[in-house]
Amino acid sequence: MNAEISTPTDELTQRLSATPRGARLARRLAATQLAEWGHPHDSEVSDTVQHLVAELAANAVTHGRVPGRDFELRLRLLPENTLRIEVSDPRGDRQLRFAAQEADGEHGRGLILVTLLADTWGVTERDVGKTVWAEIGLG
Template sequence: MNAEPQHPHTREAFYRRDRRSVRLARDFTRSALTDWDLASRSDDVLLCVSELATNALLHGVPPGRGFALHLALHLDDDTLRIEVHDSGPGEVGIPDAAPESEHGRGLMLVAALADKWGVGERNPGKFVWAEFSCDRGAARFLHGAVLPWPE
């Protein structure tokens, strides 16, 4: 993992093609959510990071490559955006998983939990993103921050 200091409201990390990278990506995200006081959607965000990182490892990262995780908190509308970038080919869509199947539900979970999600192209590869509306005001109140008294 290679994490570099970023602007206070963006974070990036790169992970090797290794199954332990999913846990590392989730831990990295949990740390950012704590720093940004975003407890309200943390379970949804962490599950989506796990699913997108797993999909990148299983379907998008060629041998000898890795994937990148980008987190961005947009303060103007309290939206958190996560992106998982890989260099592999392939289209991304919600599969039509059979009820008895043990695979094929990751993107269905992302679609159900995120407020918005989609896929973008990059050269080489693609990125899958998800956005979450977050109530940072409630989080600051819960963590004991001083809020201005309404007039």
Template sequence: MTTPNTSHADKVAYPRREFVMLFTSTPRGARLARLLVGERLAAWGHPYRSPVHDTFSLITGELCVNAVQHGHVPGRDFHVQLTETAGVLRIEVTDTRTERRPDHASRPTAPPPDSETGRGLLLIESLATRWGVTPRAGAPGKTIWAEL
């Protein structure tokens, strides 16, 4: 329903697409989350090997691996929500560990050159348009999100 004073642009409805799923807090769960998000992106018109698909799949993979490595609580899964609204893709990865929270206010720092880990948030910061951390609503934990 529109009001008489709305413009044509206000009447155009952008479709909202959403994919939501729980995954086990294991490397296999993180891999499955990345693959299913990639499949959903392709179904939404972002084909495999396109810049948007590849970039967002990489961001998703990093967030999911971080949830498994740094947000794991035994017996608890992590939650993934992918949305697309008005051309903005947003991924939210929620885990159940409150105390291991990245500091979004300060820029992620590079690990020592010989380190095999520690570059995930640097990648996310350089690839995403925006990213951040919010407390998990209604339960212990945190949500790390990124947009493209």
């Protein structure tokens, strides 16, 4: 048995193509996973999670895209019924850090929505690229 390739039930990790189709798929995968965790597609919390994933994935495939490289969606159930959404893309994070500091909304509505919907969110650097993450209580 190889523990690394077994699929733990409290986690979903999926690489996706950095295309609009890949971003749509990320949202659908999140809805399906949430349903497995007891939150149906049409529930309020699933709706919120789908919005968060859609915005983060859209950003990954537009601003974070490197031609020929995938992005990655990861969903994790943390203690106390918190969901952690992680969307990783291959671009460095300097541009995003700058954008996140701008409060005037001139750079779009996606991250404003993320700020409103998530309990917390942030950006973590990786060896290659970055992870934009958001956490939300599933209630």
